[in-house]
Amino acid sequence: MGNTGGQEVLLTVENLTKEFLTTHGIIEAIKDVNLRIYKSELACVIGPSGCGKSTILSMIGGISKPTSGKILLEGKRLTGPSPDIGIVFQKYAAFPWMTVEQNVEYGPRMRGLSKSERRAITEKYVGLVNLKGYEHLYPKELSGGMSKRVDIARAYANNPRILLMDEPFGALDDLTKKKMQEELLKIWSLENKTIFFVTHDLEEAAFLADRVIIMGRNPNTIIKDVPVEFGRPRQAELRTKPEFVAFKKYLSEVMGNDTGENG
Amino acid sequence: MIPARTDKIGWFHIVKGWIIERSGRLLNFLGLVIIFGLWFWLSNTGWVPPLYLPSPQAVYRCFIQYSADMPMHIADSMYRIIVGFAIGSALGILMGLPIGWSKVLGRIFEPVVEFIRPMPPLALIPLFILWFGIGNSSKLILISFGCWVILVVNTIESVRNIDPLYINAARSLGAKGFQIFRTVLIPAIIPGIMGGIRVAAATSFGMNVAAEFMGTRAGFGYLIIEGRRFVMTDLLLVGVFLITIFSILVNWLLKLTESHFTRWVPRKDL
Structure with a gap:
C-alpha cells in the first residue's frame, strides 16, 4: 500500500532555485521547487531531460549548492554532503580499487566501526543484493547489474536517513533493469528506508513509486504530484495489467501537456 | 545448421x-x-678492429678481469641512482598532490613547475657542482631534481584526472579530509604515476652517468671514462652494458610492483 498518508515528513525542500551563469545569460536549472518527502516512502521524480530533476537530487545530496532556498532533513538545514544522505549515482560509482566487500564496508569504516561490526554489516548487505560469493572481486570483474548492486549495498550499508537514486538503472539493458527494479522493491520493503528516485522512465516510476512527482520545463519546476495506488508487493505481472498501462499513459499525458511546446 | x-x-x-x-x-x-x-x-x-668494436668475448673477459672491483662500481652508482630517484620521486609526488588538488596552490605553483620543467637537468650540472661541490651530494641532487620534475608533473596531472564521482561518493558516505586523501586520492592516482615512476627510474641511470663524467672515483661512468682514457673499448662497453642490465633489472622490479598495485585497473584488452 502507498504509505504516504498522514506520515511524518522526513525531508523538506523550500523554494529551491538553482541558476547557472552562462555566456547566454542566466539559466534557471530549477525554479521555486517545493517538495516534501515522507518517512519510508519511495518517491519518484520524473520529467523531460533538462527539467532539472538531477539538479534537485545533487543539491539534496550536497554535491552542488542552491542559488536560493533551503533543504531540511527532519527540520535541520543541510549544507553539504552528509552520511545521512546516501546516493546511488547514475554512473557506476563503486571504487574500482576496492573489492566488493571493501566498497560495501566503506561508510562504516569511515565512521570507525570495528572489524567485526563491519563484517556483520557487509555480510548482511552483500546478501541482500545477491552478491554472496563475489565479495573479493574488483568492480572490473563485475557486470553492469552487479556493479549497480554494489552501489546499492554500499549506500544501504552506511545506514543513511534517506537514499537518493539518480537514474541508477539508466545504463542497464531492459531485462536487467526490470530485474533490478524488482529487487530494489524487495530491499526497500525489507529495509524500510526512504528513497528519492529520479528517472525519465515512466514505467520505472509507475512500477516503483508510492508517489510520482512530475516536473515540467520553462519554468523548470514541479507541475504535478500523483499518488500511485497499485498494491504491494508489486510483481513483474503488474507491468502488463491494463490499469498499469493506463496509468503510464496518464503520466505521459501530464508530461506531454507540459512539454508539447518544446517538442 | x-x-x-x-x-x-x-x-x-x-x-x-x-x-x-x-x-x-x-x-x-x-x-x-x-x-x-x-x-x-x-x-x-x-672486419671491424677491436678498437672500434671489441668482440662479445673480449668484453666478457674484461669484466672477469676487473670483477674484483665490480661490486664497488655497481654499489657506488646504484646507491646514487636509488637514493636520488627515491628522494626526487617522493618529493615530486608529495608536492604534486596539493598542487593538483587545490585550485589556489595550482594557480601559484603550476607556472613555477612549467618554468622548471623544460630545463634539461644535464644543463644544470655545472651549477649544481658550483653550489654543492664535486662530491656525491651534487650528483644525488641532480638525479633527485630530474626525478622530481617528472613526478611532480605526472602527479598533478593524475590528481586532476580523478573522476569527481569518486570524491562525491566518498563524501556522501561520510569520508572527510584525510580519509578522502587516503582512500580515494592515493589509490586513484597510482596507475597514473606508475608510468612516471618508471620513466624517472630509467632517466636516473642517464643522469647518474652524466654526473659521473664530471668526476668520480667509481661507478658505471668511471668505467666508461677510464675505458676511453686508456683506449680500452672493452672496458667502456662493460660500463655501458652494466648500466643497461641494471636499468632493465630496475624496470622489471618496478613493473612487478606496478602489476601488484594496479590489479584492479580495468584493462582495455580484457
Missing part, C-alpha cells in the same frame, strides 16, 4: 599450433639474435 568438423587433428596441426602459439615469443628474440649475431660476426672476422 553448422556442420560438425570431422577432420582429425594430426601431428602437423600440433606442430603448426605450437609454432603459432609461440611465434610471438620467437619473434621477440629474433631482433636481439640478429643484432648480437651481427656484432659477433663483425668483431670476430676482424
Whole structure:
C-alpha cells in the first residue's frame, strides 16, 4: 500500500532555485521547487531531460549548492554532503580499487566501526543484493547489474536517513533493469528506508513509486504530484495489467501537456 | 545448421599450433639474435678492429678481469641512482598532490613547475657542482631534481584526472579530509604515476652517468671514462652494458610492483 498518508515528513525542500551563469545569460536549472518527502516512502521524480530533476537530487545530496532556498532533513538545514544522505549515482560509482566487500564496508569504516561490526554489516548487505560469493572481486570483474548492486549495498550499508537514486538503472539493458527494479522493491520493503528516485522512465516510476512527482520545463519546476495506488508487493505481472498501462499513459499525458511546446 | 568438423587433428596441426602459439615469443628474440649475431660476426672476422668494436668475448673477459672491483662500481652508482630517484620521486609526488588538488596552490605553483620543467637537468650540472661541490651530494641532487620534475608533473596531472564521482561518493558516505586523501586520492592516482615512476627510474641511470663524467672515483661512468682514457673499448662497453642490465633489472622490479598495485585497473584488452 502507498504509505504516504498522514506520515511524518522526513525531508523538506523550500523554494529551491538553482541558476547557472552562462555566456547566454542566466539559466534557471530549477525554479521555486517545493517538495516534501515522507518517512519510508519511495518517491519518484520524473520529467523531460533538462527539467532539472538531477539538479534537485545533487543539491539534496550536497554535491552542488542552491542559488536560493533551503533543504531540511527532519527540520535541520543541510549544507553539504552528509552520511545521512546516501546516493546511488547514475554512473557506476563503486571504487574500482576496492573489492566488493571493501566498497560495501566503506561508510562504516569511515565512521570507525570495528572489524567485526563491519563484517556483520557487509555480510548482511552483500546478501541482500545477491552478491554472496563475489565479495573479493574488483568492480572490473563485475557486470553492469552487479556493479549497480554494489552501489546499492554500499549506500544501504552506511545506514543513511534517506537514499537518493539518480537514474541508477539508466545504463542497464531492459531485462536487467526490470530485474533490478524488482529487487530494489524487495530491499526497500525489507529495509524500510526512504528513497528519492529520479528517472525519465515512466514505467520505472509507475512500477516503483508510492508517489510520482512530475516536473515540467520553462519554468523548470514541479507541475504535478500523483499518488500511485497499485498494491504491494508489486510483481513483474503488474507491468502488463491494463490499469498499469493506463496509468503510464496518464503520466505521459501530464508530461506531454507540459512539454508539447518544446517538442 | 553448422556442420560438425570431422577432420582429425594430426601431428602437423600440433606442430603448426605450437609454432603459432609461440611465434610471438620467437619473434621477440629474433631482433636481439640478429643484432648480437651481427656484432659477433663483425668483431670476430676482424672486419671491424677491436678498437672500434671489441668482440662479445673480449668484453666478457674484461669484466672477469676487473670483477674484483665490480661490486664497488655497481654499489657506488646504484646507491646514487636509488637514493636520488627515491628522494626526487617522493618529493615530486608529495608536492604534486596539493598542487593538483587545490585550485589556489595550482594557480601559484603550476607556472613555477612549467618554468622548471623544460630545463634539461644535464644543463644544470655545472651549477649544481658550483653550489654543492664535486662530491656525491651534487650528483644525488641532480638525479633527485630530474626525478622530481617528472613526478611532480605526472602527479598533478593524475590528481586532476580523478573522476569527481569518486570524491562525491566518498563524501556522501561520510569520508572527510584525510580519509578522502587516503582512500580515494592515493589509490586513484597510482596507475597514473606508475608510468612516471618508471620513466624517472630509467632517466636516473642517464643522469647518474652524466654526473659521473664530471668526476668520480667509481661507478658505471668511471668505467666508461677510464675505458676511453686508456683506449680500452672493452672496458667502456662493460660500463655501458652494466648500466643497461641494471636499468632493465630496475624496470622489471618496478613493473612487478606496478602489476601488484594496479590489479584492479580495468584493462582495455580484457
